[in-house]
Amino acid sequence: MADYLSESDPGTRILRRCDELAAISRPGTGVTRLYLTGEHRAAMELVSRWMREAGMTVHTDHAANVIGRYPPAAGGRNGSLLLGSHIDSVIDAGKYDGPLGVIAAIDCIAVLNGEGRRLPFGIEILAFGDEEGTRFGTTLIGSRAVAGTLTPQDLAIRDKDNISVETALRTFGLDPNALASAARSPGDVLAYVELHIEQGPVLEGEDLPVGVVTAINAQTRKVVTLKSEANHAGTVPMRLRHDPFLAAAEIALALEKTASGIPDAVGTVGQVDVRPGASNVIPGSVTMSLDMRARTDALLRRLTAAMDGEIERIAQARGVGLEVEPMLETKAAPCSPGLIGQLDRAIGGSGIKPLHLPSGAGHDGMAMNALGPIAMLFVRCKGGVSHSPLESVTAGDVTIAANVLRDFIIGFDPEKS
Amino acid sequence: MADYLSESDPGTRILRRCDELAAISRPGTGVTRLYLTGEHRAAMELVSRWMREAGMTVHTDHAANVIGRYPPAAGGRNGSLLLGSHIDSVIDAGKYDGPLGVIAAIDCIAVLNGEGRRLPFGIEILAFGDEEGTRFGTTLIGSRAVAGTLTPQDLAIRDKDNISVETALRTFGLDPNALASAARSPGDVLAYVELHIEQGPVLEGEDLPVGVVTAINAQTRKVVTLKSEANHAGTVPMRLRHDPFLAAAEIALALEKTASGIPDAVGTVGQVDVRPGASNVIPGSVTMSLDMRARTDALLRRLTAAMDGEIERIAQARGVGLEVEPMLETKAAPCSPGLIGQLDRAIGGSGIKPLHLPSGAGHDGMAMNALGPIAMLFVRCKGGVSHSPLESVTAGDVTIAANVLRDFIIGFDPEKS
Numbered sequence: 050m051a052d053y054l055s056e057s058d059p060g061t062r063i064l065r066r067c068d069e070l071a072a073i074s075r076p077g078t079g080v081t082r083l084y085l086t087g088e089h090r091a092a093m094e095l096v097s098r099w100m101r102e103a104g105m106t107v108h109t110d111h112a113a114n115v116i117g118r119y120p121p122a123a124g125g126r127n128g129s130l131l132l133g134s135h136i137d138s139v140i141d142a143g144k145y146d147g148p149l150g151v152i153a154a155i156d157c158i159a160v161l162n163g164e165g166r167r168l169p170f171g172i173e174i175l176a177f178g179d180e181e182g183t184r185f186g187t188t189l190i191g192s193r194a195v196a197g198t199l200t201p202q203d204l205a206i207r208d209k210d211n212i213s214v215e216t217a218l219r220t221f222g223l224d225p226n227a228l229a230s231a232a233r234s235p236g237d238v239l240a241y242v243e244l245h246i247e248q249g250p251v252l253e254g255e256d257l258p259v260g261v262v263t264a265i266n267a268q269t270r271k272v273v274t275l276k277s278e279a280n281h282a283g284t285v286p287m288r289l290r291h292d293p294f295l296a297a298a299e300i301a302l303a304l305e306k307t308a309s310g311i312p313d314a315v316g317t318v319g320q321v322d323v324r325p326g327a328s329n330v331i332p333g334s335v336t337m338s339l340d341m342r343a344r345t346d347a348l349l350r351r352l353t354a355a356m357d358g359e360i361e362r363i364a365q366a367r368g369v370g371l372e373v374e375p376m377l378e379t380k381a382a383p384c385s386p387g388l389i390g391q392l393d394r395a396i397g398g399s400g401i402k403p404l405h406l407p408s409g410a411g412h413d414g415m416a417m418n419a420l421g422p423i424a425m426l427f428v429r430c431k432g433g434v435s436h437s438p439l440e441s442v443t444a445g446d447v448t449i450a451a452n453v454l455r456d457f458i459i460g461f462d463p464e465k466s
Numbered sequence: 467m468a469d470y471l472s473e474s475d476p477g478t479r480i481l482r483r484c485d486e487l488a489a490i491s492r493p494g495t496g497v498t499r500l501y502l503t504g505e506h507r508a509a510m511e512l513v514s515r516w517m518r519e520a521g522m523t524v525h526t527d528h529a530a531n532v533i534g535r536y537p538p539a540a541g542g543r544n545g546s547l548l549l550g551s552h553i554d555s556v557i558d559a560g561k562y563d564g565p566l567g568v569i570a571a572i573d574c575i576a577v578l579n580g581e582g583r584r585l586p587f588g589i590e591i592l593a594f595g596d597e598e599g600t601r602f603g604t605t606l607i608g609s610r611a612v613a614g615t616l617t618p619q620d621l622a623i624r625d626k627d628n629i630s631v632e633t634a635l636r637t638f639g640l641d642p643n644a645l646a647s648a649a650r651s652p653g654d655v656l657a658y659v660e661l662h663i664e665q666g667p668v669l670e671g672e673d674l675p676v677g678v679v680t681a682i683n684a685q686t687r688k689v690v691t692l693k694s695e696a697n698h699a700g701t702v703p704m705r706l707r708h709d710p711f712l713a714a715a716e717i718a719l720a721l722e723k724t725a726s727g728i729p730d731a732v733g734t735v736g737q738v739d740v741r742p743g744a745s746n747v748i749p750g751s752v753t754m755s756l757d758m759r760a761r762t763d764a765l766l767r768r769l770t771a772a773m774d775g776e777i778e779r780i781a782q783a784r785g786v787g788l789e790v791e792p793m794l795e796t797k798a799a800p801c802s803p804g805l806i807g808q809l810d811r812a813i814g815g816s817g818i819k820p821l822h823l824p825s826g827a828g829h830d831g832m833a834m835n836a837l838g839p840i841a842m843l844f845v846r847c848k849g850g851v852s853h854s855p856l857e858s859v860t861a862g863d864v865t866i867a868a869n870v871l872r873d874f875i876i877g878f879d880p881e882k883s
Binding site: 140141182186188247248250266270272278281282283284285288292294301316317318325326329376408409436437 | 556557558600603664667685689696697699700702705706712714715718719725726731732734735736740744745746749750757759793825827828851852853854856
C-alpha cells in the first residue's frame with residue numbers, strides 16, 4: 050500500500066490500475082467483462098483487494114456489487130457519502146467507462162487513509178456489477194438492486210443462452226431471494242457522486258479536463274421483433290415478399306430521421322439478429338434493439354410516440370408480424386443543484402472553469418436518484434470515443450479529476466446537497 | 467431390397483426415405499446438414515447403402531460427392547446419363563430440397579434393377595455434398611468439382627469458424643490435392659438430368675404436379691462490409707454519426723427497389739452481422755450478403771451494375787468504409803431443347819400437360835452445364851415454400867414425378883439431347 054501511494058501522481062497510479070482491471074476480459078480486441086461471469090468475479094476480487102488496501106472494510110451484496118466502507122471519525126454523523134461506478138463493460142469496450150470512477154474513488158480514500166484522516170461522515174464506494182446491460186439487455190441491475198427498484202420481472206429476463214438473471218445469480222453463488230437485503234434506505238444515503246469519462250465530445254471541444262453534469266438524459270430501450278416466413282431467395286417474386294429485414298431497415302432509417310428532428314435527441318439500432326441468416330434465404334424473422342434518449346422526459350415522449358407510430362405503420366405496410374418489448378424506461382435524472390455547487394467550488398479551487406453539461410449516456414445515478422441527491426464529475430476523453438477499445442484519457446486529466454473529487458469529499462456538506 | 471419395392475407406390479416409399487434422411491440433422495426446428503460435417507458423413511453412408519441396394523456400385527470422390535453407377539447392358543455405348551441432386555441443406559431447411567432428386571433417382575434404378583433391366587447406356591446418380599453454400603458462402607462446391615471448374619481460390623474460402631474448404635476436406639479424410647480426380651470429362655457425360663421441388667408458386671398456381679425447366683437463372687452473390695467506428699449510443703449527436711447499419715439499411719431498400727424494376731429479377735439480403743452488437747453501442751461494422759438473380763445474363767448485369775452504383779453512393783454519403791467481396795457469379799444455364807422435348811414426351815405419356823418454366827433458384831445443373839446438356843424436372847411444392855421446415859410435397863405428385871423420370875430414362879436418346 051505504501052508502494053501504491055509512493056507514485057505521487059494520482060493519474061499515473063489510477064491509469065495503471067485501469068490497465069490491470071482491463072486485463073480481466075474475455076479474449077478479444079477490447080475489454081469484454083459481462084455481469085455474473087468468471088471475468089466479473091475476478092474483477093470483484095481485485096477491486097475488493099484495492100479497497101481493503103485503502104483501509105476499507107469490504108462486502109459483496111446479493112446483486113454481486115462490491116461495497117467498501119471507510120468509517121467516519123469518532124462521533125461522526127449517521128449516513129454515508131456514496132461514491133462509485135460500475136465494473137461491467139459492453140462488448141469490445143475500452144478501459145475507462147466505469148472502472149475509472151471506482152478506481153479514482155479508491156485512490157481518494159487511499160490518500161485520506163494514508164494521511165490517517167477520517168471525515169465527519171462515513172464514505173462507501175460501490176463497484177456495481179451491471180450498468181451496461183450487455184448480458185441481459187436491461188441495464189443498471191446493480192444500482193437498481195441498491196436503490197431497491199429491481200422487480201421480479203427483471204429477474205426473469207434471459208440472456209442469449211436463455212439463462213435468466215435469477216439463474217445466473219444462483220450459479221454465481223448468490224441468493225436471488227435475498228436481493229432485498231442489497232437495497233439501501235434513503236435515510237442512510239447522504240449523496241451519490243460518480244466520476245466518469247464524458248463519452249462525448251463536449252469537454253474536448255471546450256478544452257477542459259473536467260465538467261459537472263446537470264442531468265442524465267431520459268432513455269427508453271425496446272426490442273422489436275418482426276416475423277414472417279423464411280423462403281427461398283430465388284423463387285419468390287419481389288411483389289409477393291414480406292421480408293422482415295426490409296421492415297427493420299425502414300424502422301432504423303425512420304428512427305434516424307425522427308431523432309434528428311428533436312433537439313438533443315438520439316436514437317440507435319445497435320443489435321440486429323436476422324434469422325435464419327443464410328445468404329440465399331429470405332429472412333423469416335428479425336430482432337432489433339431501439340435505444341432512444343432525450344434531455345427531458347417530454348422530449349423523449351415525443352420521440353417514442355412518433356416511433357411507436359412508425360413501427361406499427363411499417364410492419365403493417367409490409368405485412369409482417371410485430372412484437373414490441375419494452376426493455377428499459379428511465380426518466381431524466383436531474384443532478385442536485387447543491388452538489389453541483391460543491392463540485393463547482395472544488396473545480397474552481399483547482400483554477401479550472403466549472404463547465405456544466407448534460408449526460409447523453411445513462412449512468413448508475415439514474416437508479417441512485419431514488420435514494421438521495423446525485424452528482425457526476427465528467428472527465429474529458431479523446432475524441433469523445435467510448436464503448437470502443439479506442440477509449441482514451443490522459444494521466445494529467447485524471448490527476449485533476451481525482452484531486453477535484455478528493456477536495457469535494459473533504460469539503461462535502463450534507464446539509465447543502 | 468425386396469422389402470423396399472414391396473410398397474408399390476413410388477411416392478410413399480420415396481417420401482419415407484426423405485424422412486429417414488431428414489432425421490440426420492443438427493438439432494433444431496428444421497433440417498440442418500452442412501457440407502463436410504458429421505451429419506453430412508452419416509447422410510453419405512445412408513445414401514450409399516440405398517444405392518448399393520438398388521444394384522449400383524458406389525464410390526465417393528475427393529469433394530465428398532457420393533456416386534452410384536448402374537452399368538449399361540452388354541455392348542452398351544460409352545458415356546453415362548447422370549442423374550442426381552444434393553444432400554446438403556440450408557439452416558432449418560425442409561426435407562425435399564435436394565434429397566428428393568437423389569432418392570427419386572435411386573428409386574428409378576431400384577425399379578429397373580428389380581426388373582433385371584439394363585439400358586444401352588450407363589446411368590450414374592450423383593449425391594452432391596455442397597450445393598447450398600450454407601457453410602462456406604460459395605455454392606455448388608460438389609458439382610463444380612465434378613465439372614472441373616472449382617478453383618484454388620474456392621478452396622481458400624473460410625467458414626464462420628475460420629476453417630477453409632481445404633482444411634475441412636482434409637479433416638473429413640479427403641485429399642484436396644486429389645480434387646482434380648473428381649472432375650469428369652465431357653466425353654463421358656451424355657446428359658445431366660435433375661428432379662427437384664420447384665421452390666416457387668408456379669406449378670401450384672397452374673394446378674400441375676410437374677413441370678419442365680427452360681433455364682436456371684443467372685445469379686450473383688456478394689458480401690458487402692461497411693465500416694466505421696463503434697461509439698456510445700447516448701453521446702454522439704445524430705448529425706455527427708457514421709452508422710454503418712443505416713448504410714446497410716439503405717442498401718437493402720435500394721436492392722428491393724432496383725430488383726422490383728427489372729422483369730423477373732430478385733434481390734435478397736439474407737445474412738446481416740452487426741458488430742459489436744450491443745443495444746447501447748452505435749455499430750462499428752456491418753457485414754451483409756446480397757443475392758441477386760435474373761432470367762438472363764443481361765438482366766442480371768443491369769441489376770448488379772445499378773447496385774454497384776447504389777452501394778458506392780450510399781457508403782460515400784454516410785462516410786463509412788466499404789468493401790465488396792464477390793462470392794459467386796453464375797451465368798444463366800439454359801436447358802437443352804432436346805432434353806426438354808424428351809421430358810415433355812414422358813410427361814405427356816402420363817396424360818399431363820407439359821408446362822415450361824424458368825428456375826429462379828440455383829441448381830447443380832449450373833455447374834454440370836460445363837460437361838454436357840442439362841435438364842430439370844420440377845415437382846410442385848405446397849405454397850411454393852422452400853428453405854423452411856414447412857417445405858411440403860404430396861406422395862401423389864412424387865409418384866407422378868418418379869414415373870416421368872423413369873419413363874424419361876427408359877426412352878432416353880443421347881443423340882437427341
